[in-house]
Amino acid sequence: MLLKTLSELQGTSGAEKKVRDLLQEEITPYVDSLAVDKIGNLIAVKKGAKNSPKVLLTAHMDEVALMVTEITPDGFLKFRPVGGIDPRILVSKPVKVSGINGVIGSKAIHLQKTQERQQALKLDQLYIDIGANSKEEAERYIKLGDYAYFVTGFEALGQAFFKGKAFDDRVGCYVIVETLKKRFDNLNLVAAFTVQEEVGLRGSKVAAYHTQPDFALNIEGTISADMAHIEEEEWVTELGKGPALSIQDQTTLYNPLLIKQVVDLAKQNKIPLQFRRGTSGNNDAGKIHSSRTGIPTLSINVPCRYIHSPASMVRQDDIQNTIQLVEEILRAIPDHFIF
Structure with a gap:
């Protein structure tokens, strides 16, 4: 299983090569071109119709x-x-x-x-x-x-959970790989598997500046604190409630119009969706949205318990619903999204 392999690979900030090599091997059959930039980002291009919007998908390869x-x-x-x-x-x-x-x-x-x-x-x-x-x-x-x-082995827990390390953000990398397997003739898709997110969002700054997309979608593993000893208002996200849409964090204030469009799209397709109820932390969107003249950017998050620790937990259905939501967003972009 790809997520298991990604989770168990070793690749911290500045040492992402093993992760990059695996991802390159996995996505080669599904993209038109691949390149590694000077900072170490893996950039994949999946061409669509000429003059169609250019959309950047990002997830970071490094772990703490x-x-x-x-x-x-x-x-x-x-x-x-x-x-x-x-x-x-x-x-x-x-x-x-x-x-x-x-x-x-x-x-x-x-x-x-x-x-x-x-x-x-x-x-x-x-x-x-x-x-x-x-x-x-x-x-x-x-x-x-x-x-x-x-040293953490990946394994299934119960009927719905996965335990492993580095779900922040190997789970985002996995979502993008699964997305690249599908066809999107309505847009030009660029996937950036970025480096050095954990030490300052460095790779995404380079990737966004270089690729100059019309729109960007960041896929991230984010904190979930839905546990008995923590007050509900501090849970931030909950496992089993679907992907979490960011509204604000330490480096980004997300466009309300874009957020509404995603909420409407999730309802239309009966995809469970929650908001990330917290403003602490940041992710690659922080550097992407302010690149050049500005890039409309959203962050879709997979809830993850015990983040930045030796062992984290995610739910299988949250991952699958994130994949579905990303696909629906990409298919809706040319006709229904307003940047």
Whole structure:
């Protein structure tokens, strides 16, 4: 299954090659041209009728991870996050560093003072243990700047859920791959699988400037907090309620007219749709919509529990409904969408 393979691949910001290579192999039969730009974005073109609108689909390939910044004299690896990771989730998590298995360690609770036990551990109190006895031994396998990735196998949970890592945003990449398998003679479709979203939306800025689309649709995995101990107004999105349409976030205020058109389209096609009820965070739309003279842009999000952590959860039907909604939007663009 493609989503399983995408989830289990290792590819953080600036190191997306394995993900890019797989995507290139998957979409080659369905597009007219492929290119990798200078920053590392994979750009695919699927031609439609001459003079038809040019639409940009985007999803980012990179995932959050850790970077080795120091090797201690006794062989432990100090690190810093690549992207936003809460240090409180890291203790005792298994990781893989340049093919070497390791575990994130800290001072055992039995050795902590009372005051230490009352405070969350900080990054500088954590380290990766790869079973080395000295700095020299660790340096045989690891060098500064190497990435450490969470070790999480993809699997189905219950009758409706998937568990895995990197659903932000490999789930968006999967949606675009499935979309490219369909024909869209009514528009010129450009798909950009972008790099370095987690560290500043960098790839999308380059892709949007280069491709100059008439309209852009960003597909993202976004936070879902529909859990018992969290008040409902803080859920942001809910699993099982369909794709979530962004209204506002930290870098984008989305066009109300475009939002209404998507809502109407979802109703007409009986596709469940929810709003992303939160303004924190951002995504590639933040750089796309302000490119050149401005690009009308929307963000369609797949709800995801435990985002930016070693293991996240999504619902199968949310993914399928996102694919259907994206298809309906693309088919409606020439005749029904007003930019």
